[in-house]
Amino acid sequence: MFRIITPDKAKPFTIGRKEGSDLLFTERFVSREHAIIEFSEDAGGSAWHIRSLTKNSFTLVNDVQVEETTLRDGDVIGIGVKQLHVNLKGKELTLLLFDANDEVERVTLGDAPETRKVGDEESPREITVSKKGDGAEIAFRQGAVDENGKTHRKLVLAPGETTRYDQTEITAKDGEILLRKASAGFDIHVRDLDVFAGKKQLLSGIDFDLPAGEILAIIGRSGQGKSSLLKLFEGSYRKGERSSVLIGGVDYRHREVRKHIAILAQDPPLRQDLTVEETLLHGARISMDRREYAATSSAKLEKFCELFGLSARRQNRIKTLSGGELRRTALAAELMGNPGLIILDEPLSGLDPFNSRILCSHLKQLAFLGHTIILTTHSYEALHIANKVLVLHAGEQSFYGTPQAAYQFFKTNDPESILSGLNQDSSSIWKKSGSVSRDTVESHYGHIYFTRQKAKASLAYGMALTLRQWFRDKGKTAALLLQPFIIGFLFSQIFSKTSSLWTVSFAIILCANWFALSLSIREIVQEKGILRGEFRKGAKVLPYLAGKLALPTVAAFLQTAIVYAFVAYRIPVHPSPALLAVAFACTVAPAVAMGILVSSLSRNSGQANAFLPLLIIPQVALAGALVPFDQMQQVGKWLSTVVWSRYNQSTFLNLLLERPDDVWNKLSALILALIFCIITAFILLRSKKAK
Known part of the structure; x- marks a missing residue:
């Protein structure tokens, strides 16, 4: 390392x-x-x-x-x-x-297989090489996956063929296997790139090569397409049909390649109530194999905290950090997984000169370690560390080359003059100049391979992570604890032994829906920016979704039980605790599932909150408590079949009246919950794919 x-x-x-x-x-x-x-x-x-x-x-x-x-x-x-x-x-x-050892290890292919360790010293990978006809066979002890995610135990190389396995180049040549350490970063090869958001074209004719281990600064005025190029790598935008974008010699949209891309937004989305140490270890857990995590995560944490000047802030929460510390923390968390390409959108924006210099120094160190870096910037400080500069204007390329070549091309030594002098003819002047700078770095691998990773189990961890954030948010903790007691006390003062059990049942159902929806409706939307990166790096959707469903369900269940406890001694009936528990579970489960579904569809927390009345009011209007079903209009009757509180009301009322309940009432509520969960899982799975 x-x-x-x-x-x-x-x-x-x-x-x-x-x-x-x-x-x-x-x-x-x-x-x-x-x-x-x-x-x-x-x-x-x-x-x-x-x-x-x-x-x-x-x-x-x-x-x-x-x-x-x-x-x-x-x-x-x-x-x-x-x-x-x-x-x-x-x-x-x-x-x-x-x-920086560039020596080649030669392994002579004989009758007996030869075993070698490749990769970095802290987490080496073991391969076995043997003769296979005129070529060679490579066996991966831990298994390997290609850029498409297909698992391989063995690989046959033809004579003269070269492939890449993690950070090692493997070549079969003249009866030998040649092993050479490869850069941590990827070569980037872009040809005739058009970028689209839907049907709208944002960029046209972008063309450049960036060797591994170099820094590319993309500059241009606001609104000229700098961030559009980064969103293409992120997978939010799509390329034109004839465009070519290769990372490490393969298409940038391949799943395994995307796992090795780190993308940092201008304001990196981090979980505000976690500490710096927890954030870095979470980044490692998402992107590392479980064995590698157990063996090396603590050492990596120490090194990156030292490298980025975060050692004294390890136990500080994210929300207490300055802008510079926040970006260094986000960068360190991404690096725990050893990405080959680091993309930063306006990393120096809003930073004072001191913090800008510090971050630039760190980026230069990362390039020194072999990482390929692409950043957009309005700050000319970045030009001092960049190996290459891409100038964009009006969605077209106006220059690509070294910073020194840029000054010569634009006939100025002032970076500000470069941008102020751009106009509608800049792109055509660049194309006609014949000064197109290419390093011709297109990689010669047919495929690239990565070690097969088995992530640590994430259901219990995900629940613990959410619980930690809930209880570090004092306002949320107070609401969780006080709401059921306040509402329960109020109910105890209005209900009595003469109260209608129909009304009591409806009040409990309404409370359960409120608790479940209010707890779940922001759970995904507030982490959407984080999730895009975590899913891209291989985080599993189903364990994440299960964790997000489980905790609000348990919390809403307990809150509902507390409210009922206040009411129970005021009413004349006392159903079995087991039957009550089933009724509570069938009430909160579909409400939580619907809250999570709406959260996954919403663009921000405010939009999610705006949906709360639209979810609560149908539960009130269509449950049959205000207006009997036989008095509803036909559309109302039809809508009531997909409103879970209708079935919950029937179950709970039958329970209080001590009469048999149709099992269909419970099944209907749970089936609706399952449907909502399936739709949410589909939405989250779609978000993993590049466009």
């Missing part, structure tokens, strides 16, 4: 193969005493310097051999095959260590 090293200002920091070096390397490319880093401070200021000590190797800074030089933020130090990314914050220096 990576290491973070913090040299001490008070003493020289030594690098080499010699025992006792502050940073000890064992590779033959590193000298015993290779280099030294020192801090100096005088009246003119302070600085960190690196001095090369090696006589038979090289010390590089930004790919240039040096004897001695001053270090600056963002510099990359090369020591043999190792690379160190420099991060300077005031006088404090941290070094991000990453193994």
Whole structure:
């Protein structure tokens, strides 16, 4: 993975193969005493310097051999095959260590199978290679899935064929298997891209290649199509029929590829009542294999908190964080799953210059670690860290290339002048210039494979997560606890032994519906932004839905029971507790299911709340309590058949009158609940697919 090293200002920091070096390397490319880093401070200021000590190797800074030089933020130090990314914050220096080893491991194919471990050191994957005709057979111990999600235990490579398995390139060549470490990121290949929202075309003729491990900054005025391109990768918008968008050499819409894309909105949607630590571990749980989660999640949590400066805020709730801390937390949570492509929409918007520089520094570190990054921005700070710039105007491409090439093309050194000078002719000028910059990075894999993952069980966890948020919200906790007691007390003061059991039954049913609907109707809509990302990364719909159904159902059941307890000693009948429990369950289950269904259809919490009267009033009007069924109009009679309170009213009244109840009343309510659940599951499953 990576290491973070913090040299001490008070003493020289030594690098080499010699025992006792502050940073000890064992590779033959590193000298015993290779280099030294020192801090100096005088009246003119302070600085960190690196001095090369090696006589038979090289010390590089930004790919240039040096004897001695001053270090600056963002510099990359090369020591043999190792690379160190420099991060300077005031006088404090941290070094991000990453193994850039590009060596190829050769495995000779013989009669006996050979076993090798590939991938990163913290969670290696085991493969077995053997000869298969003129080619080779690869067996995956943990199983592998291709970009379509199809599981493979074995794979046959023809001579000369190359494939990618997680972060390893595997090639069959001349009776050997060649294993080479691949970048953590994906190459991006875009050709003739048209983007549509429904039938409306938003972008036209976008064309670029982005190598893995580079940063692309998309710039343009507001409303010119920057976010539209990101929504295509997200799956919200669709591409034209002749357009090509490849990630890692395969179509961007494939399920397994989408799991390895991290997308951060301008205001990242996070669960406000979770802590930073809980948010990062939740991100890991969603996107990691359960064995890998158990083995590495704690170490990853420590490293990413340290990398993003969140160690002191681990136990703070999300709602207490500043804008910069919030975005760093969201980014760290996404990185727990090691995505190959990171997409950020206006990540610097609303941040002060200090926090903008910090976030830019982190993005540069992530690119250093091999992640491919695409961001939209109005901030020119991002141009200092970008490897490539895409300029959009009026939904068309006006430039693509390096920042330096952009300044030359637009004949200015001022980034602001680039945008202010754009007009309706900018796209045609770019096309006619012949300056189209392509790196021709189209990957040569027929398929790419990922380790098959088995996520941790999520039903009990999902319920616990929701419960934690409920009870950390003091207002919601107070409402949960006080509502049934207040309503129950009021009912105890208006009902007596002479009260109509019909009215008592209707009042209890109405309360149960209110509790169930008010608890469930915001459960999904308030997390929709979060869910899109979690479903894309492989979260299961049914356990999530079951968790969202179970907790409001239990809570509404208990609230209804409390209200009934206040009324029970005022009325002359006392039905069996078991029969009461069945009646309560058949009442709250369809109401919760309908609340969850409406929540999945609503665009925001306000819209969901607006539906509450439309759901409650039919329960009142069509239950048969206000107007007998035989006095209703024909349409009213028909509508009453799909209103669950009709069946609940009959069941509860029969219970209070101590007369037999038709089992169809209970079954009808539960069947309606099941139908609502199936529709909701279908809606959520559709949201997982890219358009």
